[in-house]
Amino acid sequence: MERLARVAAAYYRHFAAVAAGRGLTLMQGKTLSLLVRPRPMRALADLLACDASNVTGIVDRLAAQDLVRREADPADRRIKNIVLTEQGERTVRHIRAELMSGLTALERLTPDERDTLHTLLGRAFPETAAPQGGTLSGGS
């Protein structure tokens, strides 16, 4: 329980450090890694669990670094879809790679143990079951 708090803190610090290595903040890194496919601002706000007005600023800063682009939605002109630029995709790949390489944590467990861990976390926190915002498995 308390260990969980520490693990959570360690994870966040690690992520923030990796993002900082590329001149990004935690939220900017999180946002980038959500953009495996284009998403409207509103979707980002939901996934980041923050106010929509907040996303405006975050995307502004990402766009200022040319990592992201706003694209008008043809079907609904209110919507702006956020898309990774090529540089943005490169950055995401790098971040993901560093996240993994730095996270030797899970390699200290056997595959069986990893599976157990995953199952237990899933049982304990069913509400974290991945809506559809995952980094993979985009069943359209």
Add this chain to the structure above:
Amino acid sequence: MERLARVAAAYYRHFAAVAAGRGLTLMQGKTLSLLVRPRPMRALADLLACDASNVTGIVDRLAAQDLVRREADPADRRIKNIVLTEQGERTVRHIRAELMSGLTALERLTPDERDTLHTLLGRAFPETAAPQGGTLSGGS
């Protein structure tokens, strides 16, 4: 791995919500719950993994709400020990209680499973082994 990210996020949101219920921010709540016993500012900075200059402001705000008090250290007059006021102790108790009651998560597991989870997390993240900043077990 990705599940870990979600669990971490969920944990933080929960903590922040509980703190907000008492008019506190996440960092203020964290700080309060570290004060099971008096600690110098520097120790708080280390435990919170943030800059010392930061703690000044956090403690200022807690002190302004009369939850915390600065006490001069008799042995080293540079040091200011931060102590919970009575109201601060009440607040900590409430926060801790709400944290537990809201966290039915672990009750979804059997004691055996809880133990396994704890062990696995400990093996995967040995660096989170609890220096001595815990909320209990203060073996002086």
Add this chain to the structure above:
DNA sequence: CCTAGATGGTTGATGCCTTCAAGTAATTTC
């Protein structure tokens, strides 16, 4: 069609956290 209401996004204000650089006071080291 056309008004009323909901929805997507932006802006502005305020407050808190974060990082950095600089500064004061007290302690340690030589």
Add this chain to the structure above:
DNA sequence: GAAATTACTTGAAGGCATCAACCATCTAGG
């Protein structure tokens, strides 16, 4: 006792969180 450390504070600049207000657009009801 001078020099280097250490504990804490201050100030400036940037980012995130929350809230209220605001346009533009879409959707419903008449």
